[in-house]
Amino acid sequence: MTNAIKPRERSRILKSLKVGVVPNQGAHHYQVGRAQEVKAIIKDLNDLVEGGTCLRFLIGDYGSGKTFLLSLTKGIAHQKNLCVCNADLSPSRRLYSSSGHGRALYAELIRNLSTRQKQTGDALQGVIERFLLKNNLEGNLESKLEKIGDFALGFDFITVMKSYKKAFDSGDNELKMASLRWLRGEYTTKTDAKQSLGVRNIISDTNYYDALKVLSAFIVLAGYKGLLIHLDEMVNILRISQTQIRKNSYEELLKMVNDMMQSNLSNIGIYFSGTPEFLTDERRGLYTYEALKSRLQENEFTKENLFDEAHPVIRLNPLTSEEIYNLVVRIGEIYDSYGDLRIKSDKKLITGFLQYCNKKLGAEIFTSPRNVIRSYLNLRDALETNKDSSLKKLLNGIEIKPDINPLLDAPDLSEEDADLKDFSLNS
Numbered sequence: 001m002t003n004a005i006k007p008r009e010r011s012r013i014l015k016s017l018k019v020g021v022v023p024n025q026g027a028h029h030y031q032v033g034r035a036q037e038v039k040a041i042i043k044d045l046n047d048l049v050e051g052g053t054c055l056r057f058l059i060g061d062y063g064s065g066k067t068f069l070l071s072l073t074k075g076i077a078h079q080k081n082l083c084v085c086n087a088d089l090s091p092s093r094r095l096y097s098s099s100g101h102g103r104a105l106y107a108e109l110i111r112n113l114s115t116r117q118k119q120t121g122d123a124l125q126g127v128i129e130r131f132l133l134k135n136n137l138e139g140n141l142e143s144k145l146e147k148i149g150d151f152a153l154g155f156d157f158i159t160v161m162k163s164y165k166k167a168f169d170s171g172d173n174e175l176k177m178a179s180l181r182w183l184r185g186e187y188t189t190k191t192d193a194k195q196s197l198g199v200r201n202i203i204s205d206t207n208y209y210d211a212l213k214v215l216s217a218f219i220v221l222a223g224y225k226g227l228l229i230h231l232d233e234m235v236n237i238l239r240i241s242q243t244q245i246r247k248n249s250y251e252e253l254l255k256m257v258n259d260m261m262q263s264n265l266s267n268i269g270i271y272f273s274g275t276p277e278f279l280t281d282e283r284r285g286l287y288t289y290e291a292l293k294s295r296l297q298e299n300e301f302t303k304e305n306l307f308d309e310a311h312p313v314i315r316l317n318p319l320t321s322e323e324i325y326n327l328v329v330r331i332g333e334i335y336d337s338y339g340d341l342r343i344k345s346d347k348k349l350i351t352g353f354l355q356y357c358n359k360k361l362g363a364e365i366f367t368s369p370r371n372v373i374r375s376y377l378n379l380r381d382a383l384e385t386n387k388d389s390s391l392k393k394l395l396n397g398i399e400i401k402p403d404i405n406p407l408l409d410a411p412d413l414s415e416e417d418a419d420l421k422d423f424s425l426n427s
Helices: 007-018 035-049 066-079 101-111 124-135 146-150 154-170 173-183 190-197 208-221 234-239 243-261 276-280 290-296 321-336 347-367 369-385 391-396 415-420
Strands: 053-059 083-088 227-232 268-274 313-315
Touching (some): 007 321, 007 369, 035 053, 035 268, 053 066, 053 243, 053 276, 066 268, 101 208, 124 154, 124 173, 146 154, 154 173, 173 190, 208 227, 208 268, 234 243, 234 268, 234 276, 243 268, 243 290, 268 276, 321 347, 321 369, 347 369
Parallel strands (some): 053 313, 227 268
């Protein structure tokens, strides 16, 4: 049985899973398998707590459980008093940009910053005020933040923190909001920031990674154990049609990889996730960038589903038939935790459903847990609300398909590529 689950949490989990989205919280309630991966992740987080760094690339087919594993990691990190920030790459959020897309990625990471006390995000203000209350500062802010001054953007960060403290002490809400705007990467011009806060720089496409490094150091000063960054949907790099921008994105990625691998920093880790194409696509994949390929080339001795806990690349193998069964059992237990139900989950219902899935999907059932869960919840809702329906009748009337990655359907032409969209060869 799953651990006791509150009605509100149950509702939130089921609503998310039914539309194929991983819930922000509660992944531990339906976690099955992945024992080796979870063990490696816990080791990473322990290293982070002790002042180290960590780096992982979670690679798996669309719908195989990458985002779920990141969500589970987030929950474990919170238990260890780590802060977590996460974002999905998209055409408007990129590792490299000259049109605001890098700053947009940073802003999304900060918007999703979470702590054990505020697990759903938007925790920046709480982190700052915890720092102020913890240190009970009396005009001694610079000495407390001295180490941060060594970072790029460190001086500006300290200046903004002085403004925030002044606003915090005096109740100046306008100054407080201006300080938060800077820290969240919401200023788009240096002029506005200088007028409001007296700083010379803003967080931008070119320095947002520096800002994340400053934030991680500040988080430790505030009493947390470190910062874990999650970047999901890395396959979006493949959608960048302009070769130079894609190359620049891999160069930004290389900076992060080097920092984590060489332990240039402390109490910070980065987890990336993407499909196998993100790594190995011969025209656009990460391995086309030789410096990254040489650092991330997988262990040649771990073929045939063997596992290397120390390697930064973790490939998510398909779930076994037993794990798929246990997954549906767990989801059934969450569904059944609401007392007033007409039908409860049992072995006959689950077995019948999985036999149907196996018939429709074959071996792809093991690589499509997202759709299996979604279809199971749709089935349960249909059985619950339609008294005259039977399991057999409902299964015969629906279709289930394997997960297909929608991100690879077409190349992206964003503003940075706009000069190409009307290009044609003269005949």
